[in-house]
Amino acid sequence: MERVAEANAEFYQAIETGDIDLMGRVWAEEEQTPDLVCVNPGWPMLRGRAEIMRAWSLVMANVPYIQYVLTDTHIGVSGEIAMVTCEENVLTAEDDNPGFVAGGQVVTTNLFIQTEQGWRLWSHHASPVMLEEDDPDDE
Template sequence: MTDPRAKVTQAVLLTTADETEASFYDAMQHADLDRMMQAWADDEDIACVHPGGPRVVGTAAVRAGFEAVFANGPVHIGIEHVRRMETAVCAVHHVTEKVQAMGPDGQMQTAFVMATNVYLRTSQGWRMVAHHASPGLAQDLPDITEPRGVLH
């Protein structure tokens, strides 16, 4: 007989890279490790770099990395300035993460993190294969972009 309190993890079909990204950040907001891992591809080549940390590779290492992050509770992140490059099977999103957390002084602190999220279309839907986040900045910085030429 199955324990009714046991949490059942069920595969979720994520039909777009945007949907996968929303699921990833929602899992961060709720410190939900199982939901976090549903956003990731089940592949030993997935990779994650947390701000200021080393590269972790493989499902077990990525899971352990987020388990350590969630040990401190939910991570309040909002994403801004999303830039997307997408094909039929791959998507790369550059985002600014607005991260808010309680500091050691008990005051809410905000940092802005530049992150790159890479998604692949798999047989289970769109899944994250890489997340690379830079150390936080004290303020949100504008993008530096090259002026676009005018076609005649």
């Protein structure tokens, strides 16, 4: 399970540091897994390594700052397949608004497959959590 946790951490490290080469090493190759899939909140489903890597390149080129604090992380391993579920507490900033930081919460399932190179990401599915707004009548 430790190696799965490390592979999962590398995925988030790649995003936070804008390291597209690391992101490429995190994801499995097409011949290792059928139908690589990536679902990010508000995006259409991405299928295949080329489409997924192109999308991450765009994210990395256009998000100047992003940080993930993972909570409620659970790892399950069955043979050559591993599943990581967690809550992503995300902080982002924008270039055109210095000092502005936005936050959000996302629940995520990451599936990994054991390959000769180690654990590699097969599927990333992230869904936003709708946070309750404070009701002014409750005050």
